[in-house]
Amino acid sequence: MRLESLYQEIILDHYRHPHHAGLREPFDAEVRHVNPVCGDEVTMRVTLKDSDAGPVVADVSYDALGCSISQASASVLSDLLTGRTVSEGMEINDEFLALMQSQGEGEPDEDVLGDAVAFAGVSKYPARIKCALLAWMAWKDATAQAMGEREPA
Amino acid sequence: MTLDVARIRKDFPILERQVRGGQPLIYLDSANTSQKPRQVLDALADFYERHNANIHRATHQLGEEATQAYEGARVTVAGFIGAAEPAEVVFTKNVSEAINLVAYSMGNASAARSGGRFALGPGDEIVITQMEHHSNIVPWQLLCERTGATLRWFRVTPEGRLDTSDIDELITERTKLVALAHQSNVLGTINPVRAIAGRAHAAGALVLVDAAQSVPHMPVDVAALGADFLGFTGHKMCGPTGIGVLWGRRELLEEMPPFLGGGEMIETVWMERSTFAPPPHKFEAGTMPIAEAAALATAIGYLGEVGLPALGEYEHGLVAHALDALREIDGLRILGPAEPVDRGAAISFTVDGVHPHDMSQVLDEHGIAVRAGHHCAWPLHRAMGVQASTRASFYLYNTHEEVDALAGGIREAQRFFGAGGR
Numbered sequence: 001m002r003l004e005s006l007y008q009e010i011i012l013d014h015y016r017h018p019h020h021a022g023l024r025e026p027f028d029a030e031v032r033h034v035n036p037v038c039g040d041e042v043t044m045r046v047t048l049k050d051s052d053a054g055p056v057v058a059d060v061s062y063d064a065l066g067c068s069i070s071q072a073s074a075s076v077l078s079d080l081l082t083g084r085t086v087s088e089g090m091e092i093n094d095e096f097l098a099l100m101q102s103q104g105e106g107e108p109d110e111d112v113l114g115d116a117v118a119f120a121g122v123s124k125y126p127a128r129i130k131c132a133l134l135a136w137m138a139w140k141d142a143t144a145q146a147m148g149e150r151e152p153a
Numbered sequence: 154m155t156l157d158v159a160r161i162r163k164d165f166p167i168l169e170r171q172v173r174g175g176q177p178l179i180y181l182d183s184a185n186t187s188q189k190p191r192q193v194l195d196a197l198a199d200f201y202e203r204h205n206a207n208i209h210r211a212t213h214q215l216g217e218e219a220t221q222a223y224e225g226a227r228v229t230v231a232g233f234i235g236a237a238e239p240a241e242v243v244f245t246k247n248v249s250e251a252i253n254l255v256a257y258s259m260g261n262a263s264a265a266r267s268g269g270r271f272a273l274g275p276g277d278e279i280v281i282t283q284m285e286h287h288s289n290i291v292p293w294q295l296l297c298e299r300t301g302a303t304l305r306w307f308r309v310t311p312e313g314r315l316d317t318s319d320i321d322e323l324i325t326e327r328t329k330l331v332a333l334a335h336q337s338n339v340l341g342t343i344n345p346v347r348a349i350a351g352r353a354h355a356a357g358a359l360v361l362v363d364a365a366q367s368v369p370h371m372p373v374d375v376a377a378l379g380a381d382f383l384g385f386t387g388h389k390m391c392g393p394t395g396i397g398v399l400w401g402r403r404e405l406l407e408e409m410p411p412f413l414g415g416g417e418m419i420e421t422v423w424m425e426r427s428t429f430a431p432p433p434h435k436f437e438a439g440t441m442p443i444a445e446a447a448a449l450a451t452a453i454g455y456l457g458e459v460g461l462p463a464l465g466e467y468e469h470g471l472v473a474h475a476l477d478a479l480r481e482i483d484g485l486r487i488l489g490p491a492e493p494v495d496r497g498a499a500i501s502f503t504v505d506g507v508h509p510h511d512m513s514q515v516l517d518e519h520g521i522a523v524r525a526g527h528h529c530a531w532p533l534h535r536a537m538g539v540q541a542s543t544r545a546s547f548y549l550y551n552t553h554e555e556v557d558a559l560a561g562g563i564r565e566a567q568r569f570f571g572a573g574g575r
Contacts (some may be wrong), residue, residue, distance in 0.1 A: 001173065001517050002173070002518060003515060003569065004513070006514065007511075007569070012570070016571075033256070037526055038510055038525060038526035038527065038541050039526060039527045039531060039534065039540050039541045040510070040540075040541075041502075065540055066508065066510070067506060067508035067509070067510035067511050068510075068511050068570070069511075070510075070511070125514070128510070128514070129511060
């Protein structure tokens, strides 16, 4: 049945038991993004730390209100991007965006996207792509703001 | 006269479609846009195939025929809603444009500082309600920002009725306009427009009625309602998209400044200034949706043949059945009146553990088309304490079997998401 291809078990697991949920201190930037179509919303905080390889995502915390796809997406994102350098995170973000825009034709690389490959089926449902992207757009925005704060004075 | 749904369904070609891999279409999204009968589709094709020309300015036979079709549609609309004369009927793109027309005209009157009942300033008030569609909220917010007037609103009760207990504090001598929905697009609630209009008029205020959800389903008479302005749209009443109506009392339309400037709305034009055509043409700048107006008249004729009283009675039966069926589902909350009294054919609901977006996805997999989200009524959803809802809305072509399929689909979604329920 097609429903199972959209709602893969990984998505339902993350929806029922979201990882890293809740808003935590301290944080470098906080954003609130909404999907005006359905009213889904996510508040996301990003904390960065320094490393030899450049700034690294130390924590992603969030408060998400919405459907299974948007909630699971925030959970998967927090798993995937925490501990990555900002540049790696941006690359993964671009990869996920490309998958969502693939209209069901994408061949996701599990080495890059991890659990996020489960969202491949979402790209066949134009009305749901925004649900899957909500947290990712919020992360990108919050991280860009956090990077801006780090610019040397 | 009773409604023969099997015969009616034959008029709607789209109802023969299969969706999502061979499921018969169950279309429960008519409050969003209705489906169109063959007669209306034929009217569109007939206009373009045989009569297409621009109106009012083409001095040839086709121009005469097109003008006849367009102005004939105005006469049909006027008769349909009990307007005193066809000149009170202004064609617009939709209800949003109809409401914006009044709001921007009032803004123009305010900017001209010419005084009069359309000019607003600090101290003046516009009263709306918490259950309005965004299109009857945002234009008034913008107008208040431009003029310094104050926006106030009726609240809704937990049952989803209009709370009129503070009507005396809300409608006062400061009130210039009361704008409200005849029927809520989310709750289905039918509002006591006549009584509220009476209070508004006693206070010297004008009354604008958003009738987008009522005109397709019940006989509406502008005089009996006590309205000064009333807007509705063709595409929710078996007509095409792109054609709507603003009805306004003649003396008001005459006094109001224009909204959009352009061709056909003028009387004379100099380089420095212009004078304007009398209503309704004063408000119809540029080439209008001519074929769509003609097809709207066909839709009105179609509804007339079915008979709005018969349609209303049939829908009432569907809604009563749906309310009964939904009430039996554990964890389901109906937003709005739970009894089929003073309520129309839209039912919004939430189900514990299944987000509306996920609910509509599962229903869609069963071929059932509903709407999920806030239905352009975000403040109302906040007032009802929910983030979003699923809405099933019915029209003359829906059946009792489709109501049962809806209930079955909701239970299926509960099973899929492990949300309990029987």
